[in-house]
Amino acid sequence: MADRILPLGDAAFTLELDAKPAPAVTARLLALAAALAGRPGVADLAPAFRSLTVHLDPLTADRAALEAQALRLAAAGDAPPVAGRAWRAPVCFDADFGPDQAEVAAETGLDRDAILTLLTAAPLTVLAVGFLPGFPFCGPLPDALALPRRKTPRLRVPPGSLAIANGFAGIYPWESPGGWRILGHCPLPLFDAARAAPALLAPGDALRLDPVNKAEHARLRAALAAGELDPETFLEDAR
Amino acid sequence: MRALEILDPGPRATVQDAGRPGWRSAGAPVCGAADKTAWRLACGLSGAGGGAGEGAAAIEFALRGPVLRAVGGAVRVALAGAAGRIEGADGALRALPAFATATLAEGETLRVGAVEAGAFGYLAADAGFDLPLVMGSRATDLRAGYGGLEGRSLRKGDRLAVPGKAPQGPERTLTPPPPETGPLRVIPGPQDEHFTPEALARFTATDWRVSAEVDRMGARLQGPRLDHTALGADITSDGLTVGAIQVPGDGMPIILGPDSHTIGGYPKIATIITADLSRAGQLTPGALARFRAVTLDQARAAAVAARAALDKALASMRPFTGGGMDLAALAGGNLVSGMIDAQAPRFPGSLEETP
Numbered sequence: 153m154a155d156r157i158l159p160l161g162d163a164a165f166t167l168e169l170d171a172k173p174a175p176a177v178t179a180r181l182l183a184l185a186a187a188l189a190g191r192p193g194v195a196d197l198a199p200a201f202r203s204l205t206v207h208l209d210p211l212t213a214d215r216a217a218l219e220a221q222a223l224r225l226a227a228a229g230d231a232p233p234v235a236g237r238a239w240r241a242p243v244c245f246d247a248d249f250g251p252d253q254a255e256v257a258a259e260t261g262l263d264r265d266a267i268l269t270l271l272t273a274a275p276l277t278v279l280a281v282g283f284l285p286g287f288p289f290c291g292p293l294p295d296a297l298a299l300p301r302r303k304t305p306r307l308r309v310p311p312g313s314l315a316i317a318n319g320f321a322g323i324y325p326w327e328s329p330g331g332w333r334i335l336g337h338c339p340l341p342l343f344d345a346a347r348a349a350p351a352l353l354a355p356g357d358a359l360r361l362d363p364v365n366k367a368e369h370a371r372l373r374a375a376l377a378a379g380e381l382d383p384e385t386f387l388e389d390a391r
Numbered sequence: 392m393r394a395l396e397i398l399d400p401g402p403r404a405t406v407q408d409a410g411r412p413g414w415r416s417a418g419a420p421v422c423g424a425a426d427k428t429a430w431r432l433a434c435g436l437s438g439a440g441g442g443a444g445e446g447a448a449a450i451e452f453a454l455r456g457p458v459l460r461a462v463g464g465a466v467r468v469a470l471a472g473a474a475g476r477i478e479g480a481d482g483a484l485r486a487l488p489a490f491a492t493a494t495l496a497e498g499e500t501l502r503v504g505a506v507e508a509g510a511f512g513y514l515a516a517d518a519g520f521d522l523p524l525v526m527g528s529r530a531t532d533l534r535a536g537y538g539g540l541e542g543r544s545l546r547k548g549d550r551l552a553v554p555g556k557a558p559q560g561p562e563r564t565l566t567p568p569p570p571e572t573g574p575l576r577v578i579p580g581p582q583d584e585h586f587t588p589e590a591l592a593r594f595t596a597t598d599w600r601v602s603a604e605v606d607r608m609g610a611r612l613q614g615p616r617l618d619h620t621a622l623g624a625d626i627t628s629d630g631l632t633v634g635a636i637q638v639p640g641d642g643m644p645i646i647l648g649p650d651s652h653t654i655g656g657y658p659k660i661a662t663i664i665t666a667d668l669s670r671a672g673q674l675t676p677g678a679l680a681r682f683r684a685v686t687l688d689q690a691r692a693a694a695v696a697a698r699a700a701l702d703k704a705l706a707s708m709r710p711f712t713g714g715g716m717d718l719a720a721l722a723g724g725n726l727v728s729g730m731i732d733a734q735a736p737r738f739p740g741s742l743e744e745t746p
Contacts, residue, residue: 158582159581159687160578160580160632161634161663161665162578162662162687162694163632163665164630164632164662165581168629173627195412195413196412196415197415197416198653200630200654203627203630204630205632207412207630207632210664210665210691210694211694211695281416281418282415282628282652282653282654283652284652285414285532286417286418328534345525345526345538346525350414350526355416
């Protein structure tokens with residue numbers, strides 16, 4: 153296999169890297185997106201795990217040139233790396249917020265404390281944002297926590313739920329149906345259409361889960377919801 | 392300020408425009424009109440515009456149009472894809488055919504009929520709607536709950552404010568592009584290698600039946616099962632776009648609509664070309680759909696032709712003198728609304744993937 157171009161209709165193509173999803177691959181995709189941004193006819197650039205989808209204007213874009221350029225840039229690998237931001241995401245693991253803790257313990261053979269220790273020690277990277285506006289797919293998770301989705305998805309997962317499945321951790325920005333295993337709650341406002349950057353977390357961002365107790369969680373949640381606390385307070389370098 | 396007051400929204404009406412491209416990396420769907428051609432014609436007629444960068448918003452209605460009233464001043468409106476009937480303050484009736492404008496005097500009511508062909512019709516106001524731009528667009532994202540009017544579909548009692556004053560001059564009409572027929576043209580891929588040769592042949596040889604599961608997220612088709620190769624029905628999630636046709640493990644294709652997710656983990660057998668997206672956006676339950684593979688060069692020629700047909704339709708705009716009493720239209724069955732609601736498509740959620 154090699155890096156390759158896959159056609160996505162006449163108004164987009166996907167550059168798929170010969171690589172498995174990983175933080176270093178996301179960094180490469182971001183560098184490629186930065187190099188292609190602003191080229192004539194490019195309408196949008198969407199990185200995801202190991203691919204970059206280039207949306208273009210079918211009437212004005214020189215598609216063949218863009219495809220060749222994308223492959224060339226991928227092969228050269230010398231685009232300056234794009235660094236994401238580093239976040240410390242407060243998460244309350246109180247049982248009330250983690251209805252699947254017992255299930256995950258039973259299926260992994262680990263006790264609750266061991267699960268939370270593994271989860272909070274893992275250096276996570278946002279590998280893609282999607283499914284819902286602002287939903288971060290974070291990884292890699294330790295192998296011991298790699299579980300499939302629940303057999304029967306929930307019809308309503310509460311917004312802010314921190315959940316794991318398929319080797320990823322994610323946080324639901326909205327109430328939604330969902331099949332991931334819910335372990336806790338993060339009060340950060342992950343999506344706000346009124347912000348200049350509506351999605352709080354972007355592909356390439358680093359994330360560490362910071363356990364907070366129920367009282368602290370309630371305080372942060374109220375302050376964030378009221379707009380009294382800037383979510384960027386939770387950037388590592390803002391401490 | 393002038394406004395259109397919704398007396399009855401019909402089965403489902405939302406505010407839509409050219410959409411919200413540029414935010415896929417944040418996971419935000421493009422949304423926007425399902426039939427860009429009809430939307431553009433309605434905006435061009437009304438005077439609201441809608442060309443590149445203009446971002447004019449219109450009401451997109453499913454199956455049957457709304458009943459609405461001009462309040463606070465006169466409003467010129469244009470309809471695409473459906474006809475309507477205007478009830479004057481004195482009880483007099485006027486017909487408003489599809490692809491024409493009428494000026495509603497303050498207090499006059501417009502009752503829009505059934506969509507004539509397909510799923511969606513459009514109603515535009517002369518100066519567009521005074522709604523905030525959210526991430527550069529007024530398109531409603533129903534699942535995320537932003538854009539349009541408070542991020543939701545229209546309800547009885549809503550008022551859509553129209554800036555400025557109603558335009559002077561004669562009413563207008565135009566000749567829409569002739570309806571396209573024939574298969575929906577597709578570019579194979581991006582994951583055609585996930586399908587057996589038999590499945591690929593079957594895909595373009597089948598008259599697919601559009602199931603009842605149709606909404607702005609997508610349309611699920613019914614027909615012979617499309618078998619995956621040993622590569623299987625799961626891929627590392629990659630970018631989606633409107634018109635991409637994904638085939639999950641059950642082997643039944645789904646055409647993705649404007650509200651679809653930005654990334655997805657099912658193989659996509661083919662993607663409908665830009666020139667045929669308006670047609671694909673009008674598929675209704677029970678309709679038949681067939682696909683034909685074309686090359687990128689053919690797609691480009693089709694895009695140029697579709698653009699020329701749109702420009703020709705807009706250039707055909709002329710004064711409309713056919714208003715007034717039209718007994719045939721007024722008596723027309725397409726204004727009978729009661730039978731339509733039963734087949735209202737299911738809206739967001741029915742095609743929801745769970746992460």
